[in-house]
Amino acid sequence: MALFKTITLLCLLVVSVLAIKGEIRKFPDTLSFGVATAAYQIEGAWNASDKGESIWDRFTHTTNSIKDKSNGDFACDSYNQHKRDVEMVKELGVDFYRFSISWSRILPNGFSNKISQDGIAYYDSLIDDLLEANIKPYITLYHWDLPQSLQDLGGWTNPMMVDYFTDFAEVAFEAFGDRVKTWITFNEPWVVCIEGYGGISKAPALGMNGIAEYICAHNILKSHAKAYHLYDDLYRSTQKGRIGWSLNANWDHPATKSPADIEAAERAIQMNLGWFAHPVFSKEGDYPQVMKDRVARNSLAQGYRRSRLPEFTPEEIAYIKGTCDFFGLNHYTSTMIRSLTTTISMEPNFRDDVDTDCFYDPSWPEATSSWLKVVPWGFRNLLNWITKTYNNPEIMVFENGFSDKNNKDDVDRISYYNQYLNALLDAIEDGCNVTAYTAWSLMDNFEWLQGYTERFGLYYVDFNDPRRPRTPKASALYFKSILETRTIERNCNAQLNRNGTG
Template structure:
C-alpha cells in the first residue's frame, strides 16, 4: 500500500481507554516533553561534505548480512538534507525540547580534534538555530554509538586513550555550540556500547569478547564521561549556564518467584546491569557495585586468573568519576523475569555468566514487534522506585521510552504503551516523590534501528523509505502525544487515524 498516494487526515475520535484507567494527575508545571533521535539512525549523508567513516558505516558496508534486512543508514531519513522539515514536525507536536546526537565523524572526520570539518559544524549550527527560532530547546548527546572508524582502528573503547580523544571532541562541541545548547548528555547507553559492541557483537564494531573487552570498554567509557563533565564544569559552566549528565538504559528485573535466590538474582542483575554505570557516578561511595566486584573476582579466580577480569579503578579515579553528573538520564523500554543461575559453570567467560541469572518474559505480557520489548508499564514505576532508594532520589530526565511495531499508521499498540508508561511515571512523581523533570519519547520518526535495520518502527511519524523524498506521515500516536503535551495530562480519549 503506497502511503504517499493517500490523503491522510488526523482526527479525534472517542474510543475506549481499555485496561489503562485515565490518570487524574497532571504533569508538573516545570515538566518538559520532547522526542529523541540519534545521528546515525536518521541523518544519512554518510560521506557528504567531508564526513568521516564511523563504525556503523564500516560494519554495514562490509557485512550487510549482519543487519536483519541487509540495509544501512547511508540515506536513512535523510535528515541531513530534510532537517527543516523535521523542525516543523517538532513544532506541530508542540514539544519543549528535541534530543538528538552529534555525529563525531561529521565534526571530526578522523576522530581527532586537529582537523575540524566546518561543513559538519555548519549543519549542526544551522539546525540548532532553527530549533531555537521555533522555541524548541536542543538537548544534545555527544556520543550515540557511532565511534569514528580511525579510533576503532586503535582498539576502540577498550583502549583507555579513547577517553582523552573523547574529551578533545567534547571540548570542540562545547566551544562551537555551548552558547546555545544548555543540556548536554555525554554518552548514551554505555551498557549497549560495551556489552553489545565488544561483548556479544550485536552492535558495531561487532566484537565478541564478552567478559573481557566489554569490561575494559566500561572503564574507558566511565572515565571519558567524567573527563567531559569536569571539562564542562571547570571551563564552560559559569559562562554557558548549562547542565551535563549521562544516559543509562535499564530494564526492570523482577524476580520470577518469591524464592530468596531469585530475589537475590534480580537484585544482582540490577546492580550489574544498571549499577555498573550508575554506582560509580551516583553512589556516595563510587566505584563498581560491591556484588559486581565480588562476583567477577570469584569467577576469575575459579578460572585460574590471578586478577579479576573487571579492571580496577584507582582511588583517584573513583573520586574523579563520583558525582560527575548533574542529572541521571534514563532510557527504559521493558521488564524481564529473573531466575537464579549463580552455580553455573565458572569456566565460561562472559558477562552474562558473571551475572549468574536467566531471564525470560511472561508470555501473557502484551508483545511488540521487537522480541525483547513487551508492554509492562508497572515495571517502569518499580524501576523508578528502585533508583530513588538506591541513589537517594536523583534528578531524572527520561531520555528514551518507546514501542516497536512494523509501521502501522493507526498505531494503537504504541498509544496503549505510552498511555500505560506515562500513567506509571505520573504515579512515580505524585505518589512516590521521584524527581523526574522531563520525558523524551523514542522516536520522532521511523529510522534505521541498528542491527534490526528497518524491520522495526518506533516513530510518531511514518517514513516512506521507498520514496526518494522520504515523506513523513503522522501516525495516530503523533496526535495522541500532541494532545498530551497540550493538556499536560494523559488524554482520556485516543486519537485515531482515518485514511480517506
C-alpha cells in the same frame, strides 16, 4: 497542520468532559516533554563533504548482519531535510528535541586537529532552527557511531580514548555551548560495551565476551568524568548548561518471592544499571560490591591472575563520583529474574558473572521487537528503585517507546504511551523527582541490526520514496493532544474511539 489543529480541538473537548468525571490526570508543570533521534539512524549523507567513516558505516558495508541488508547511507535523509524535522518537532508541541552529533561528521579523522566546517554548519543550522521554533536542543555526544579511525586504534578498549573523547567534547562545547544547555555525554554505554565489545550485535562486533566489555566500560566511565570536569571547570560558568549521560535499564523483577530470586533480581540490576550508575551516583562510588566480588571470584576460578573487572584507584573513584547533573534514563521493558546455581564456566562470560536466568512472562503484551514487552508497572518500580538507591536524584527519561512493523494507525503504540505515562505519573506521586520524558522516536529510522523492519516513530517515513516523506501517525496526534492539554486519561481506549484513531 490542519489535521493537527482539528485533533487538538477534539482533544480539548474530550478533556473538558472527562475532567468533570474525574478520569483525567494532570502532569506537573515541572515535567518537560521531548522526542529523540540519533545521528546514524536518521542523517544519511554518510560520506557528504569531508565526513569520515564511522564504525556503523564500516559494519553495514562489510557484513551481512542487517536483517533487510540495508544501511544508514541515506536513512531519513535528515542531513538534507532537517528543516522538515524541526517542523515535525514544532507540530508536536514538545519542549525539547534530543539528537546526537556524528563524531566523524565534525572530526573527520576522529581527532580534533581537523574540524569540518560543513559539519559544524549543519548542526549550527539545526540548533538555530530549533531555537527559533522555541524548542530546546539537547545534544548527545556519543550515540554509538565512533569514527572508524579510532576503532582501528582499539576503540573503547584503548585508554587514550579518554583524551580523544574529551577533545571531541571540547570542540562541541566551543561550537554549540552558547545555545545548547543540556549535554548527554554517552547514550547507553551498557549497549556499547555488552553488544559491541563483548558481543557481536552492535558495531564493532568484537565478540570478546567477559573481558572486552569490562575494559570498554572502564574507559567510558573515565571519559565521561573527564568531559564532565572539563565542562564544569571551563564552560559551566559562562554557558550556564548542565551535563550528564543516559543509562539504559530494564526493570528486573524476581520470578518468585523466594529470597534467592529476590537477591538475584537485585544482583541483576546492580550488575547492569549499577555497573555504570554506582560509580557516579552512589555515596561510596566505584563499581557495586557484588559485581567486584563475583567477577573477581569467577576470574580466579578460571585461572586469571587478577579480576577481569578493572580496578579504579582511590583518586579515580573520587574523580568519577558525582559527575552528573541529572540521572538520564532510557527504559522500554522489564524482565523476570530467577536465581541460578551454575558451575563456573572456564570461558569468561558476562552472563555467567551475573548468574541469573532472565526471561519474559508470557502474559505480557509484545511489540514487534522480540525484547520489548509492555510492562508499565516495571517502569514505576524502576523509577522508585533509582530514587531509593541513589538518594532521590533528578531523573530525566531520555527514551521510551514501542516498535511495530509498518502501521500508521498505531493504536498499540498509543496504548503503550498511555500506560507508561500513567506509570510515570504514579512514580512522581510516589515521590520520584522526574523532570523530563522523551518519546523514542520522532520518526521511523534505521533500527540497527533490524534495519528498517522495526519502526519506533511517531512519524511514518516512506523508505521506498527517495524523497523520504514523513507523515504523522495516530500516535503523533495522540502525543500532541497530551502536550496540548498536559493531561492524560487513565485509560486511553475511550479517548481513542472518540478521536477516531482506534
